[in-house]
Amino acid sequence: MSVIFFHRVAIRRRHFLVSAALPYLFIIFLGIGVLIVTLVSGVLHSMGTRNITIFGQAHSLGQLAAVLLYIVGVTGEALLLTAIYLVMPVGRLSFRHALIGGVTAALLWEITRHILVWYYTTMSQIQVVYGSLTTSIVVLLSVEIGALVLLLGAQVIAEYERIGHEPIEAAAPPMRTGGRGAKTADG
Numbered sequence: 001m002s003v004i005f006f007h008r009v010a011i012r013r014r015h016f017l018v019s020a021a022l023p024y025l026f027i028i029f030l031g032i033g034v035l036i037v038t039l040v041s042g043v044l045h046s047m048g049t050r051n052i053t054i055f056g057q058a059h060s061l062g063q064l065a066a067v068l069l070y071i072v073g074v075t076g077e078a079l080l081l082t083a084i085y086l087v088m089p090v091g092r093l094s095f096r097h098a099l100i101g102g103v104t105a106a107l108l109w110e111i112t113r114h115i116l117v118w119y120y121t122t123m124s125q126i127q128v129v130y131g132s133l134t135t136s137i138v139v140l141l142s143v144e145i146g147a148l149v150l151l152l153g154a155q156v157i158a159e160y161e162r163i164g165h166e167p168i169e170a171a172a173p174p175m176r177t178g179g180r181g182a183k184t185a186d187g
Contacts (some may be wrong), residue, residue, distance in 0.1 A: 026087050037076045044069045051148070078106035081150070085157060097157050105153030112145055 049064045051058045082102030086093055119136065120126065127134050 022087055040072055041069055074106060078102045081105045097160055100160055101153040101157035105149050108149045128187045
C-alpha cells in the first residue's frame with residue numbers, strides 16, 4: 001500500500017501512537033459493523049419464510065429476501081473495503097475517494113468470486129489432484145486473489161487522487177545509472 005500511495009507518504013507522516021492504536025480501533029468498529037450486518041441479514045432471512053397475499057394469492061418472500069440479502073452483503077463488503085482504504089494509507093483520504101476504491105474492489109471481488117465458483121464446480125479437477133489438501137489450496141488462491149483485488153482498489157484511489165495534481169504528459173526525470181565518472185546520455 002505504501003508503494004501505491006507513495007505520493008502521500010512524502011507529504012504527510014503519521015505519528016507512531018496513531019499508527020499503533022489505529023488497528024485496534026478499526027477492529028472494534030469492524031466488529032460493530034459485522035454485528036449490524038448480522039442483525040439485518042437475520043431479519044431478511046426470517047422475512048424469507050413469510051408469505052404475502054396479493055389479490056387473494058399467496059406469494060413467498062423467499063426470492064425477495066435472497067436478493068435483498070445478496071445486496072446487503074455486497075454493500076457491506078463495499079463499506080468494509082472503504083473503511084480499510086480510509087484507515088490504511090498515511091494521511092487523510094476523502095470518503096469519496098475511499099468509496100470509489102471500495103466499490104471498485106467489491107465489484108472486482110464479486111466478479112472474481114463468481115468466476116471461481118463456476119470454475120471449481122464445472123471445470124476444475126482440483127479434488128483429484130490435491131485430495132484432502134483441496135480446501136487449503138482453494139483458500140490460499142482466494143486470499144492471493146483477494147489481496148490483488150485490494151491492491152487494485154488502492155491503485156484506483158491513487159490514480160483518482162493524482163487527477164488534477166500531476167500533469168498527464170509530464171516529462172520524466174533523467175535516469176542516472178553510473179557511479180563516479182560515468183558518462184550520461186547528455187554528456
